[in-house]
Amino acid sequence: MTPLRFFVARAFRNEPMLATLSVPQPALLAELAGRHVALVGNARALQEGHQGADIDAADLVIRINRAPMPSADSHGSRTDWLALATRLKPADRRKFGPDRILWMSPKRKRLDWQTAKSPGFYLHPLAEYGTLSEQLGAPPTTGAMMIDLLLRSDLAGLTLYGFDFFASQSLSGSRRADQVPHDFGSEAEWVQALAASDPRLKMVSPVAGSPDA
Template sequence: MTRLGFLLARTLRAEAPLAALSAPQPDLLSALADRHVALIGNARALAKTAHGPAIDAADLVIRINRAPMPSAASHGTRTDWLALATRLGDADRARLDPARILWMSPKRKRLDWRSATSPGFYLHPLHDHRALAARLGAPPTTGALTIDLCLRAPLASLTLYGFDFFASLSLSGRRSAAQVPHDFGAEGEWVRALAASDPRLRLI
């Protein structure tokens, strides 16, 4: 696809040509097989911890959106995959340098050409977003979408760091829970129920 074709498909919300740029979901899930995965949320409380070495020891580290990393001691240093729902500036792209970008947002108009043509790019299907939104009763966060995706894979473990469901707010901004369209209470209950039923999932 040319850049002009991409821009046209994005403007017209033509899903098929955009989906053609994506790695197939089964291939993505296969890449997680038997791996210990660390998924890093952006809760402010994580900055007060010393989980960095444990994060870096994971087989695969996935971060979310602009992924602020105040220190290596709390957040680690690696970003293998980046789950995005926002455009990534050049400075953040260079800082994070992900090997694979996952576009999790249903808002295709935010998707940029550089991300969409990056190696291993993945576009999360709209029907998967709708299914999780129906389950939660609200638009899911990028973190919730990524948890849902990862647990479909035959991975060894999924450990969540920096997920307190907005109790300490987010390192990514100053908005309160009332200013964002998510139901953090429902997401917290959903994740805790998953952890109780799936021994691969651990919430730190």
């Protein structure tokens, strides 16, 4: 696809055309089979811990949006996949150097050409965003969408780091929970229910490093 066709497709919300830029979801999920995945959230509390080595020891490290990384000791240093709902600045793209970018936001007008043409690009289907929104009773966070997506695969394990459902707010901004459109209480209950039914899912306390689920 040429840049012009991309901009036309984006402007007119031509989802089928945009989807041609994406790796098929079955192929994406097949890459996860048998792997241990670390999904790193952006809770401020994560910077107070020492979980970086555990994060980097995973087979695959996935970070979210602007993904602040104050230190390798607390956050690790690898970024294999980057899940986005916001545009990425060129300097951040170079800093992360991800092998794959996943566009999770339903707001296609935020999607830029540099991201859409990147190797291994994945575009999350609008229908799946809508289904999860109905389930949670609010727009899902990028982290929730990734959990939902990853657990559909045959991965060996999914460990969540830096998830406290906005109890310590986010390292990537200064907004409070009541200033964002998500229902963090609903997401917390949803994740707890998933962990209770799927032994592959574990959540590590952002500070203490002890399993919460």
